[in-house]
Amino acid sequence: MNHRDAILAAAAGVFAKHGFRGSTTRRIADAAGVNEITLFRQFGSKQALINEAMRHLTQSAVFALLPDTPVDPERELTDWSESFIQHLRLQSSIIRKTMGEIEERPDMCEFATDVPRRASNDLCHYLTALKRQGMATEEFEPKTAAAMLMGSIFADAMGRDMMPDVFPQPETIAAHKYTQLLLQALGVENGSRKATSKQTKRSKQLSA
Amino acid sequence: MNHRDAILAAAAGVFAKHGFRGSTTRRIADAAGVNEITLFRQFGSKQALINEAMRHLTQSAVFALLPDTPVDPERELTDWSESFIQHLRLQSSIIRKTMGEIEERPDMCEFATDVPRRASNDLCHYLTALKRQGMATEEFEPKTAAAMLMGSIFADAMGRDMMPDVFPQPETIAAHKYTQLLLQALGVENGSRKATSKQTKRSKQLSA
């Protein structure tokens, strides 16, 4: 492994555990198995190093894509929700830290908002298509519906560790439950009552 | 104002801005208009002071109550949602900081989870009553529905500052919109437009 990448990974890990102020250059250097001075020679300052580590991290974040045209909404949205909640859970430490630091370090906002912004765009686009195709019998605002699904998933990913008893059990199908309840609000037919093997195949193809 | 209370208020304010590590005893003392030494004489240590400040804060947190038996669900839930989102918005800085610090200082978990836990209890209780009284035509799990509404409100309160464009506009009626969409999911009659075609459609769907 490259020294530079090792340092970036170590910085991200230490930041996730201790936040900015707790990420001492010594701790990062130790975690990277590198001399402390190397950090400064490579990145100039602690601030620059952390910024670079965050940039590196958000760039590598990828989650499931939604098809342009809905075919099997319950299936497609559930897949998306599960991939989104999994991503948030894996990154929950670093997300919590970033949210706490953002008011003191506004330059981190760009990295913090990148993933949710992309997710919101994708989801809004999908829900709008759902509506346009007449697959939803109820009236709704795509942005509100998207904010609800994402908000539920976000809160679950952030809060379940601290208070497991206020979230639906088991953890593994929580995303599915949120998705179902949202589709219920939109008046979208429950896919499991229909035979949809062809469509399932196509949706897999699209989200690959 | 009492010296002790001034110190507690100052500690909460500084913590909200700078987090635990950034809350230096000097900063707190300055904010309270008090000599730094007084903090240590009154509270023993910085950690004890911050803990006390958090305890003081969560104890004074109050928001709208839900009636034991639902009468006008849309109205009652909207009131509750609005009071809840207002509380979260006012405390958003301190909540973000606390969430970031909790993994390093697990003793703060107690204070952090107190408000949402109470809110979740109240809301679940209300939604269960709604179901028991047959005011909801759709099947749903109260805990999942409660988690969705609270999650939407929480995410809005935490995220709108950073990315106003991904949340429904205007800010002032976002809580109302989340509430409406949830009630739509539960199949609860909309108080302001009774006996609509959508109601008919849904009952057809149910009887089929």
Place this chain on the structure above:
DNA sequence: TGTGTAAGTAAGTGACTACTTGCATTTACG
């Protein structure tokens, strides 16, 4: 073999941190 680059070692700088000590001052109250 010579040279440039990245890395390590050792030592230190100045600023900040929580917290302490000793002593003077103010304030509350019987």
Place this chain on the structure above:
DNA sequence: CGTAAATGCAAGTAGTCACTTACTTACACA
């Protein structure tokens, strides 16, 4: 008035922090 508690002031302690300087070592490559 007298006393005790609360507070302030000045100084200091031991530690940590980001970051620097000066010098040495390892290695790639021509």
